[in-house]
Amino acid sequence: MAKRTWSMIISSAMIIGAGTGGVFWIHQHSADQLQDGPRLAVVAAKETQSAVVTTASKEPEKKTRKQIIEESQKKVVTIESSSGLGSGFLYNDQGDIVTNAHVVEGSKEVTVRTLNHEEYKGTVIGIGEETDVAVVRVPDLKKVKPLSIAKSKAETGDEILALGSPLGLENTVTTGIISGVGRSFEIAPYIYSNLYQISAPITHGNSGGPLISAETGEVLGINSAVVEQEGGIGFSIPMTSVLKQVQAWSQNPSVGATVKTAGDTHSGSTSASLEAEGLVTDFYMSLNLSDYVTAYALLGSDWQSGTTYAKFREGYINTSYVTIGDISSTTNGNKEMEVTAVITADERRDGEYVTTKYKVTYQVGYENGQLKILHGQGKKMK
Structure with missing residues (x-):
């Protein structure tokens, strides 16, 4: 409930970059969570190494902040698309650049400019519909060492x-700290889940640029949105929540596929489809706010009769968050909608976080004039 109260304090927010000069209202939404919860997470292994030496051991030289900045800037680019200007960064040695979906929406081809002002053509090979992330491939940057x-x-x-x-x-660097975590809201059509709140100043054109650890030089997130209030508050999408999707696009590029344009919703979706998909999204948003009462209320009577509220809550108490990827719906012929989604979920187990991907399917229909999630099931994806 604390997260919901915090969201209500903020009056307006905007996604930054690519010509998005407007201001968008933050909806009192958060992002997604899984039923029958995913039980996995990213685990950092710890290794202990000891060695007997006759002279003083040498530790790896720690890079200075200036060195980290200089090395990082070589892998950060400016992106020009039909939407305007934005930023991006190399994340692998195939010439693939991570950026925000709103930076490249409406474009199949973009222009990429590097630190030394060299320009290259890039192709959008993956773009999120609800997750504000995209990948651009630049063949001329293949083999360049990534961040x-x-x-x-x-x-x-x-x-x-x-x-x-x-x-x-171009090539601007601002400094700050992670001033908050777990921030979630919606700026249509994108759903932002468990963001980092940052004190480093960002604005239009920063979208898609990397949030980097000042200690290690590693990419922590993708700078994506700012609240223009009280001097401005920036938000960054954690890389841990989108890396698998980004890697999937790189492994299976969607070159030549229809590119989502600003304002697009699900292709061919009817009003009923959008309502059904919205209900499933709201279900996960409520869980992400730890609002188990609201989430439970969205279930149909048959589901509730077989699962008590206490048992339902217990199934989600250790879930960190779930990011909804692709979501679609069809009519099953019984005046019900079948909603299918691919979700990536983090959950705490035995003191550790593990991440996994699921395909979930829900039957959505009306009970006493109200739309409910009647039944559901999830299957772990390889």
Whole structure:
């Protein structure tokens, strides 16, 4: 409930970059959570190494902040698309650049400009519909050493660097800390889940740029949104929550596929389909706010009769969050809608976080004039 109260305090927010000059209202939504909960997470293994030496042992030289900035800037780019200007960064050695979906929406081809002002053509090979993340492939940047991606989540108080091209001012670096975690809201059509709140100043053009650890130089997140209130509050999408999707696009590029344009919703969706998909999304949003009462109320009577509220809550108490990927719906012929979604979920188990992907299917229909989730099941994906 604390998260919901916090969201209500903020009056307006915007996604930053690619010409999105408007201000969007933050909806009192958060993001997703799984039923029968996923029980996995990213686990950082600890190794202990000891050695007997006759002279003083040498530790790896720690990079200075200036060195981290100089090395990082070489892997950060400015992106020009039909939507305007944004930022991005190399994340693998195939010339693939991570950015925000709203930076490249409406474009199949974009122009990418590097630190030394060299320009290349890039192709959008993956773009989220509800998750504000996209991947652009630039063949000319293949084999260029990418930025390292952090394997664990950042914590409040961690020192960070925000790189990008705010207002077109390329190669800009701002500094700050992680000032909050677990922030979630919606800026249609995107759902932002468990974001990092940052004190480093960001604005238009920073979208898609990396949030980097000032200590290690690893990418912690993707700078994506800012609240224009009280001097501005920035938000960044954690890389741990989207890395698997990004890697999937790189392994199976959707070159030539229809690119989502601004304002698009689910292709061919009817009003009933959107309502059904929205109900499932609201279900996960409520869980993400730890509002188990609201989530339980969205279930149909048959489901509730077989699962008590206490048992329902117990099934989700250790779930950190779930990110909804693709979601679609069809009519099953019984005046009900079948909603299918691919979700990536983090859950705490035995003191550790594990991440896994599920395909979930829900039957949605009306009971006493109200739309309810009647039945559901999930299957772990390989």
